[in-house]
Amino acid sequence: MEQKYNPHLIEREAQEYWERTRAFRAEETPGKPKYYCLSMFPYPSGKLHMGHVRNYTIGDVLTRYHRMRGYNVLQPMGWDAFGLPAENAAMANEVAPAKWTYDNIAYMKRQLRSLGFALDWSRELATCKPDYYRWNQWLFLRMLEKGLVYKTTGTVNWDPVDQTVLANEQVIDGRGWRTGAPVEKREIPMYYMAITRYAEELLAALEKLPGWPERVKTMQANWIGKSYGVRFAFPYELDGRNEKLWVFTTRADTIIGVTFVALAAEHPLAARAAKDNPQLAAFIEECKRGSVMEADLATMEKKGMPTGLTVTHPLTSEKIPVWVGNYVLMAYGEGAVMGVPGHDQRDFEFAVEYRLPVKAVIKPVEGELELPLKEAYVEHGLCVNSGRYDGLDYERAVDAIAADLKAKGLGDKQVLWRLRDWGISRQRYWGTPIPIIHCAGCGDVPVPDSELPVVLPEDCVPDGTGNPLNKRADFVNCECPRCGKPARRETDTMDTFVDSSWYYMRYACADSPDSMVDQRVQYWLEVDQYIGGIEHAILHLLYSRFWTKVMRDLGLVGFGEPFTHLLTQGMVLNDIYFRKAEGGRITYYNPADLDIQADDAGNRAATLKADGKPVEYDGIGTMSKSKNNGVDPQELIDHYGADIARFFIIFTSPPEMTLMWSDAGVDGAARFLRRLWSYAHELVQNGSVKAAAGPMPELPKKLAEVRFEIHALLRQANYDMGRLQFNTVAHAAIKMLNALERAPRDADPAGDAVIAEAMSILIRLLSPITPHIAHNLWRELGYGEEVLAAPWPEPDPAALVQDEIELVVQVNGRKRADIRVPREAGHDAVQDLVLAHPSVQKHINGQPVKKVVVVPGKLINLVV
RNA sequence: GCCCGGGUGGCGAAAUUGGUAGACGCAUCGGACUUAAAAUCCGUAGCUCCGCAAGGGGCAUGUGGGUUCGAAUCCCGCCCCGGGCACCA
Numbered sequence: 001m002e003q004k005y006n007p008h009l010i011e012r013e014a015q016e017y018w019e020r021t022r023a024f025r026a027e028e029t030p031g032k033p034k035y036y037c038l039s040m041f042p043y044p045s046g047k048l049h050m051g052h053v054r055n056y057t058i059g060d061v062l063t064r065y066h067r068m069r070g071y072n073v074l075q076p077m078g079w080d081a082f083g084l085p086a087e088n089a090a091m092a093n094e095v096a097p098a099k100w101t102y103d104n105i106a107y108m109k110r111q112l113r114s115l116g117f118a119l120d121w122s123r124e125l126a127t128c129k130p131d132y133y134r135w136n137q138w139l140f141l142r143m144l145e146k147g148l149v150y151k152t153t154g155t156v157n158w159d160p161v162d163q164t165v166l167a168n169e170q171v172i173d174g175r176g177w178r179t180g181a182p183v184e185k186r187e188i189p190m191y192y193m194a195i196t197r198y199a200e201e202l203l204a205a206l207e208k209l210p211g212w213p214e215r216v217k218t219m220q221a222n223w224i225g226k227s228y229g230v231r232f233a234f235p236y237e238l239d240g241r242n243e244k245l246w247v248f249t250t251r252a253d254t255i256i257g258v259t260f261v262a263l264a265a266e267h268p269l270a271a272r273a274a275k276d277n278p279q280l281a282a283f284i285e286e287c288k289r290g291s292v293m294e295a296d297l298a299t300m301e302k303k304g305m306p307t308g309l310t311v312t313h314p315l316t317s318e319k320i321p322v323w324v325g326n327y328v329l330m331a332y333g334e335g336a337v338m339g340v341p342g343h344d345q346r347d348f349e350f351a352v353e354y355r356l357p358v359k360a361v362i363k364p365v366e367g368e369l370e371l372p373l374k375e376a377y378v379e380h381g382l383c384v385n386s387g388r389y390d391g392l393d394y395e396r397a398v399d400a401i402a403a404d405l406k407a408k409g410l411g412d413k414q415v416l417w418r419l420r421d422w423g424i425s426r427q428r429y430w431g432t433p434i435p436i437i438h439c440a441g442c443g444d445v446p447v448p449d450s451e452l453p454v455v456l457p458e459d460c461v462p463d464g465t466g467n468p469l470n471k472r473a474d475f476v477n478c479e480c481p482r483c484g485k486p487a488r489r490e491t492d493t494m495d496t497f498v499d500s501s502w503y504y505m506r507y508a509c510a511d512s513p514d515s516m517v518d519q520r521v522q523y524w525l526e527v528d529q530y531i532g533g534i535e536h537a538i539l540h541l542l543y544s545r546f547w548t549k550v551m552r553d554l555g556l557v558g559f560g561e562p563f564t565h566l567l568t569q570g571m572v573l574n575d576i577y578f579r580k581a582e583g584g585r586i587t588y589y590n591p592a593d594l595d596i597q598a599d600d601a602g603n604r605a606a607t608l609k610a611d612g613k614p615v616e617y618d619g620i621g622t623m624s625k626s627k628n629n630g631v632d633p634q635e636l637i638d639h640y641g642a643d644i645a646r647f648f649i650i651f652t653s654p655p656e657m658t659l660m661w662s663d664a665g666v667d668g669a670a671r672f673l674r675r676l677w678s679y680a681h682e683l684v685q686n687g688s689v690k691a692a693a694g695p696m697p698e699l700p701k702k703l704a705e706v707r708f709e710i711h712a713l714l715r716q717a718n719y720d721m722g723r724l725q726f727n728t729v730a731h732a733a734i735k736m737l738n739a740l741e742r743a744p745r746d747a748d749p750a751g752d753a754v755i756a757e758a759m760s761i762l763i764r765l766l767s768p769i770t771p772h773i774a775h776n777l778w779r780e781l782g783y784g785e786e787v788l789a790a791p792w793p794e795p796d797p798a799a800l801v802q803d804e805i806e807l808v809v810q811v812n813g814r815k816r817a818d819i820r821v822p823r824e825a826g827h828d829a830v831q832d833l834v835l836a837h838p839s840v841q842k843h844i845n846g847q848p849v850k851k852v853v854v855v856p857g858k859l860i861n862l863v864v
Numbered sequence: 865g866c867c868c869g870g871g872u873g874g875c876g877a878a879a880u881u882g883g884u885a886g887a888c889g890c891a892u893c894g895g896a897c898u899u900a901a902a903a904u905c906c907g908u909a910g911c912u913c914c915g916c917a918a919g920g921g922g923c924a925u926g927u928g929g930g931u932u933c934g935a936a937u938c939c940c941g942c943c944c945c946g947g948g949c950a951c952c953a
Binding site for chain 1: 865866867868869870875876877878880883884887888889890891903904920932933934935945946947948949950951952953
């Protein structure tokens with residue numbers, strides 16, 4: 001054993017050992033409890049960043065911990081390899097997305113290997129390979145057969161200069177990121193997956209996921225958004241026909257207060273009204289400018305214009321004016337809303353702006369409304385000025401009004417979901433081709449299963465002006481499978497969320513050539529622990545749950561939820577810097593490439609090292625490819641080694657907490673592992689550990705205290721392991737070494753026994769976090785062949801028995817003394833000791849003790 | 865704008881879920897070792913007041929209220945930061 005800790009040497013040795021022994025190859029072993037530990041697979045953006053290291057270290061800690069607890073563990077890894085950044089890189093460097101992606105995978109795989117993760121690489125997959133995405137296509141066709149996939153139009157961001165569809169991310173302040181041109185909305189045909197058919201189950205099944213964080217379940221429940229309300233119609237006459245304008249409301253109790261109706265700009269009635277009204281047509285056109293993002297729609301200035309049409313109030317028969325409002329969403333409800341300025345703040349502001357009447361029809365249960373209203377009264381209350389509904393509370397009013405509408409055939413109660421169907425068509429090259437052929441005679445024809453996969457050509461180089469597949473005659477031109485005549489292949493590709501909705505199943509049978517999944521999926525799934533960033537709390541996790549239910553209903557798998565336990569890792573943040581070029585194009589710069597000066601007031605000035613010119617600061621955000629603010633961990637690994645990097649990132653913050661990246665403190669991790677090494681080296685030199693094999697002898701008081709401390713720390717560490725708070729497990733390891741270094745050093749066989757036991761505990765406790773040094777020390781100290789095979793340590797109850805306990809004494813809730821009392825001390829004896837304490841005497845100051853609060857074994861509070 | 869989190873010393877954090885606030889680590893300062901540096905080891909440390917000292921008191925968990933014998937923890941209002949908002953992944 002070398003005297004100095006040489007992480008690179010021992011890490012290489014340990015990794016070669018694991019490689020040679022195929023230590024992490026997972027086999028289906030019936031009868032042994034299995035544990036499927038899964039970290040979200042990375043997008044191969046080029047290099048790992050700290051968020052990846054954090055994610056995969058957490059997963060590895062859980063993997064190795066469960067392995068030592070006796071589970072048959074699977075921890076796989078793969079690549080979420082389709083996506084937009086590859087196309088952006090292609091435009092910037094004129095390299096094909098495929099080559100860029102495969103090069104990145106090769107580099108990042110080396111980085112992952114150098115971190116020593118216990119991964120079963122034999123199951124590696126990349127979603128851009130035909131043997132993976134063919135099953136996206138295959139399931140798409142099954143869903144099409146079941147009516148779970150359908151085609152309709154959808155709204156996209158359109159860059160009129162590049163003549164291309166833009167991702168939301170590529171729209172900056174309403175303009176295209178490359179051209180700076182104002183973005184327009186455009187309606188195009190798209191394929192949808194009918195996730196709303198599963199809305200009820202996706203919501204209800206959240207309650208059957210006790211292993212998920214509450215916050216994630218709350219977010220999903222709100223996203224699915226079940227609301228109970230009333231769908232009803234305003235009758236009207238147009239072009240000599242009697243028609244109905246439908247709306248949905250959760251506040252039917254306020255229906256008498258309707259003073260206008262507002263339509264989305266895309267509403268068919270708006271288009272009809274605009275036919276002879278150029279001003280309105282222009283306004284509708286204006287509404288179609290700007291991005292499709294909900295955050296933009298919700299924050300923009302509320303604007304409206306009258307259509308000149310009126311409809312009839314279904315209960316009062318009043319004439320109600322119809323407006324077009326830019327804030328009404330076509331995608332939610334009916335694309336039209338009733339306007340009740342008195343009791344909806346948004347309607348109130350709209351009414352004030354356009355001088356529409358405000359009617360108060362709800363009053364508080366206690367007291368009266370102050371009129372005229374200065375803002376909408378949005379609380380539930382009692383109906384007033386509402387004729388026969390006066391005095392009814394919310395529920396009764398809704399019941400009565402729904403019943404009256406129903407009697408007139410103009411409405412009824414209805415459940416409305418906020419969740420929308422999942423549009424999966426992307427007008428992009430680097431994704432799974434949608435397996436459809438367009439035939440002039442037969443229409444949209446599914447590609448037959450026998451012709452799957454529809455293979456994506458890998459040599460296209462996008463240039464930013466639309467999907468390059470459209471220019472590939474060899475891809476586009478084909479025969480109609482139905483009539484055999486020349487036809488055109490669909491060039492849209494699938495949303496990459498399709499890829500990530502089932503990859504965790506494919507790991508179980510990554511080599512299965514003839515089927516999407518096989519019986520091995522039944523062995524490994526569900527995933528016992530899923531680990532990934534909180535940013536995936538809604539979309540990815542919801543789509544995966546949906547996809548699993550679809551596969552279940554197609555008889556492909558026997559379970560309905562993919563992930564039993566979920567750990568949502570906190571984001572790793574870093575500063576963001578950028579420059580905005582003329583024309584609006586934005587370039588982000590990595591903080592590592594900048595010279596940054598900050599003054600005491602927190603202002604900062606940064607210049608690019610390459611040209612010395614200033615760049616702008618854009619606050620902090622998640623490390624990402626798009627904001628170019630990732631920190632490459634490679635420098636850390638090269639300098640300190642994998643164990644120190646892993647220990648540091650585990651040590652520095654609890655897994656679920658957001659972490660602002662800073663490497664301050666990494667020297668502490670390095671110092672700890674060096675101290676551990678030196679301590680172990682000394683033990684090896686003087687042979688204390690080997691000499692101490694055998695049962696624990698009778699211990700003198702000092703050594704019993706050391707042993708107590710070790711076992712108490714272990715008890716706490718195991719508790720923290722169980723609640724996934726790994727930072728304090730690392731803290732416990734440091735405390736153990738501190739305790740050992742403080743322990744009496746005489747060459748006493750009893751002392752050797754305590755130290756030998758403590759080191760075996762410490763090394764096993766550390767082995768999930770710092771597996772290489774643990775592997776090495778376990779062997780050097782002669783505990784066995786490999787720490788991986790050792791059982792997880794449990795505290796010895798006998799070591800945790802104490803003769804004396806410490807009690808805190810408070811007077812009026814403030815700590816005034818500590819006392820040590822024998823463990824068996826009775827209540828009276830303790831009370832005498834407490835009252836005799838001079839500091840307690842002083843603070844009681846002769847006043848009578850009114851109350852004594854006792855927390856057994858911990859605290860006594862005297863109230864005077 | 866809407867939904868979900870978070871805010872504790874100079875910094876990362878802990879506090880077993882209402883019971884000693886600041887464990888453990890970083891940085892800082894002082895000391896030891898060394899020709900020197902690095903490394904290593906020892907010590908100190910929230911703020912503030914009284915005291916030569918030993919020691920003792922007060923104030924402190926973003927902010928303002930409230931509940932409680934007792935609040936970082938529970939309740940109400942506000943401020944700031946992060947995540948998501950359906951085409952970034």
